[in-house]
Amino acid sequence: MARRTAFVPYAPRTVLNKARRADHWFWTRYSAYPYIGCQHGCAFCYCRERKYSPYEDPDDFAHVIKVKQNAPELLRRALSRVPIDTVFTGDYQPAERKFEISKRMLEVCRDLGFPVFVLERSPLVLRDLDLLLEIDRRAPSAVAFSILTTPEAPSYAAVRLTERLAPAPEKRFAAMERFAGAGMLTGTCLMPILPGISDDDATLESVVRWTADHGGRFVLAGSLTLSDQQRDYFVQSLRGPFAHLLETYRRLYPPGSYATTGDFSRRVGLRVRELCQRFGIADRIPRPIIPGDRREANKRLVEWLADRAYALELEGAPSNQVWTYRKAAWALEDLVQDVRRVRSELGLHGLESIPGIGSALGSEVDHMLASLVPSPGVQPPVL
Numbered sequence: 191m192a193r194r195t196a197f198v199p200y201a202p203r204t205v206l207n208k209a210r211r212a213d214h215w216f217w218t219r220y221s222a223y224p225y226i227g228c229q230h231g232c233a234f235c236y237c238r239e240r241k242y243s244p245y246e247d248p249d250d251f252a253h254v255i256k257v258k259q260n261a262p263e264l265l266r267r268a269l270s271r272v273p274i275d276t277v278f279t280g281d282y283q284p285a286e287r288k289f290e291i292s293k294r295m296l297e298v299c300r301d302l303g304f305p306v307f308v309l310e311r312s313p314l315v316l317r318d319l320d321l322l323l324e325i326d327r328r329a330p331s332a333v334a335f336s337i338l339t340t341p342e343a344p345s346y347a348a349v350r351l352t353e354r355l356a357p358a359p360e361k362r363f364a365a366m367e368r369f370a371g372a373g374m375l376t377g378t379c380l381m382p383i384l385p386g387i388s389d390d391d392a393t394l395e396s397v398v399r400w401t402a403d404h405g406g407r408f409v410l411a412g413s414l415t416l417s418d419q420q421r422d423y424f425v426q427s428l429r430g431p432f433a434h435l436l437e438t439y440r441r442l443y444p445p446g447s448y449a450t451t452g453d454f455s456r457r458v459g460l461r462v463r464e465l466c467q468r469f470g471i472a473d474r475i476p477r478p479i480i481p482g483d484r485r486e487a488n489k490r491l492v493e494w495l496a497d498r499a500y501a502l503e504l505e506g507a508p509s510n511q512v513w514t515y516r517k518a519a520w521a522l523e524d525l526v527q528d529v530r531r532v533r534s535e536l537g538l539h540g541l542e543s544i545p546g547i548g549s550a551l552g553s554e555v556d557h558m559l560a561s562l563v564p565s566p567g568v569q570p571p572v573l
């Protein structure tokens with residue numbers, strides 16, 4: 191018999207997680223979530239990891255949902271004290287129909303002018319389409335969908351076994367089309383790509399094609415991670431329907447490893463890149479920037495440097511080379527001044543004196559900067 195879901199009222203002391211700077215995947219600096227636990231109960235969900243999950247029994251994760259009733263008020267208070275940047279938020283599991291905490295948190299972001307990034311497995315997010323458009327008009331935002339397969343892909347039935355309580359992928363694509371039609375940035379987070387289950391070429395191609403056909407502008411690929419009790423839970427779920435894959439997973443994720451060994455991530459990342467090029471969409475999420483942002487050029491350069499780091503990773507470049515670009519991106523994210531002003535007032539030397547850029551990347555960054563549109567009041571750099 192199906193287990194009943196218990197909703198537990200919960201009043202946390204804080205709700206906003208703050209990072210020093212935006213991440214290079216979703217471009218979010220803050221995160222705030224309305225619930226703990228998720229009724230979709232995907233077998234691979236990383237939220238079962240000990241560091242995220244308060245549950246002793248990993249099965250409770252999908253059946254005992256903690257409802258952060260004071261989250262909107264906490265979020266309003268916390269966002270009032272921090273610089274505007276993108277908030278990773280929203281959670282449209284069935285509980286949201288009843289409690290509407292996600293909606294109220296989005297209203298806070300709208301009131302205070304914070305952009306949002308929403309990542310969903312449920313088309314219920316369409317309920318708040320108008321609200322998200324309101325946020326997007328003031329502060330460009332994105333709504334992405336976690337999708338691993340399509341109804342025409344050979345992996346469909348197998349993937350559905352791993353996320354059987356989540357709404358069907360075709361419903362997510364239909365929702366994507368509505369967001370795209372309304373003019374919002376949307377696309378697919380193809381994560382986690384499951385070795386032996388959803389990493390076949392026909393599935394990858396189908397997901398990229400369906401994304402492009404439904405107005406999605408990107409497909410971001412990501413691999414499965416396995417850790418502590420989440421690892422145990424996932425491996426347990428493989429027994430039975432995927433018992434033949436146990437050895438594959440043992441090899442790809444030897445004890446103590448968190449990510450895959452070998453070049454699995456690189457292989458699927460490169461393939462998704464090729465497919466995205468073929469279907470005319472991006473394999474990275476474009477960074478939304480608020481119009482008139484004084485540090486727009488800095489953020490565009492950060493995006494370009496992060497993309498370079500990712501490309502080098504896919505090419506199998508030495509990690510020190512990858513980290514050179516990643517650290518340069520951090521340096522520009524941290525730079526308080528408009529980088530164009532630094533360039534126009536101090537010349538190339540000004541760029542090279544930014545810690546993390548130096549003479550190694552100065553000319554490359556300068557070249558990239560010259561290709562950006564200058565903002566009003568700032569002279570384009572003299573080359």
Ligand code: SF4
Binds near residue numbers: 232
């Ligand atoms: S929908 Fe997302 S958060 Fe919910 S169980 Fe699945 S992977 Fe986890």
